Amino acid sequence: MTVRTASESMAHKVERQLRGDILTLVLQPGARISEQEIGERYGSSRQPGREALIALAKSRLVEILPQRGAVVAKISVSKLMQAAFIRETIETAIVSTACNAFHFHARQRLDDCLKEQARAAESGNRAEFRRYDDLFHKALAEGAGLPMAWAVVEDLKAHIDRACCLSLHAPETLAKLIEEHRAIVAAIDQRDETAARAAMTAHLCELLHDLPRLEAEHPDLFE
Amino acid sequence: MTVRTASESMAHKVERQLRGDILTLVLQPGARISEQEIGERYGSSRQPGREALIALAKSRLVEILPQRGAVVAKISVSKLMQAAFIRETIETAIVSTACNAFHFHARQRLDDCLKEQARAAESGNRAEFRRYDDLFHKALAEGAGLPMAWAVVEDLKAHIDRACCLSLHAPETLAKLIEEHRAIVAAIDQRDETAARAAMTAHLCELLHDLPRLEAEHPDLFE
DNA sequence: TCGTATGTTATTGTATGGAAGTGTACGCAA
DNA sequence: TTGCGTACACTTCCATACAATAACATACGA
Incomplete structure (x- = not known):
């Protein structure tokens, strides 16, 4: 042992x-x-x-x-909403910063993540898909010179992820998420802060649509 | 034992x-x-x-x-700057939210904090001053319905506080900090988001002025 | 029947023994 | 002197023993 x-x-x-x-x-x-x-x-x-x-x-x-x-802990709608709000706040600030200066080596990692994520989506490997989703957001933070920001978000994300786990995304949803990642990268490449923030906001809102339905379907898992 | x-x-x-x-x-x-x-x-x-x-x-x-x-851990300028950035991001979002809806009972706590803090400043009790400073920011977050946001900030704040401890503020600086708190409260009362965010940003920037001097004076405490 | 006292069980909270890892000092040979 | 190997001291990390506490069941008395 x-x-x-x-x-x-x-x-x-x-x-x-x-x-x-x-x-x-x-x-x-x-x-x-x-x-x-x-x-x-x-x-x-x-x-x-x-x-x-x-x-x-x-x-x-x-x-x-x-x-x-x-x-x-039961899934708490309040904690989830707060976590989502704080996450959006931090991640939009990250992409804003990224538009002004982005580390070269992290830029390469973004493309790698997009590629690997697309592959995972095709093969229907959700765990892998999520892993590269995280790595993408992490690379964004590190590229912007804010690794601590990702550490904070990663911790908050836990509360959101459990709800995500309940809503089984269709393959076309996965494709959409990747497209949103591409939009974020494109905006950063063009140094367009407004577009980058909007793209990130749209990306993160994605997850909250189903929440009322999920709570109705699984009342025992919620607070 | x-x-x-x-x-x-x-x-x-x-x-x-x-x-x-x-x-x-x-x-x-x-x-x-x-x-x-x-x-x-x-x-x-x-x-x-x-x-x-x-x-x-x-x-x-x-x-x-x-x-x-x-x-x-040694005081890290990088960690400190990141913590300050994330803190500002979160706290400006908090006051924005606070402008749109603020819980009544937390509003009362803000005034209490201002009063107690002023008293601590007069008697030169720095520990007490800090304590009510924290309680003020905490009340802001709770009033905005975002207690988790304060939990996040409180954790980040640690890295900033050690540097603050090095720069011994004069009494007039303490008075200035309280005045900034008042400005934040006033902006929230008037539901003026722009002013509230500006006031919070100004308040948090206060602390970073001395940083280069501090690092020069205490090189052994920094990374 | 109801409320209280007591014992039982499950669990944490704390202390401590012991294995294993890490760095350092020392001796010794080249 | 320099380089190497060994022994040692120090520390974490894990396992486990023990104490304290809370909840529950049960028994007892009014």
């Missing part, structure tokens, strides 16, 4: 896997989880499980009830 | 105190700290010390060197 793979600590591994299972709704909102249980689930003792829970509680993905246990 | 005071766990207490000592430069940037040492310093065993270090590493206030120890 506890054979550490090269560089990643057990605690970090448990945290990463637990976060993944929560974000993909493998662990459903409202589920009770204990440190012990989490440790066993991912092949460790209580201690790494405990650290994972504390870490995820900081992102508000789990709620720790003192002396009693923890539960996977 | 380990007598828990009602509701706060030892781990949480150690984290709070350690954060305080780092933000006020009692623990200087660059200082090496171990779990053991932190535990002893605040009267606990290694475990709460460890949890505190992990928590503060998440806010990037300490850097954990795997298998080796931890150091108080």
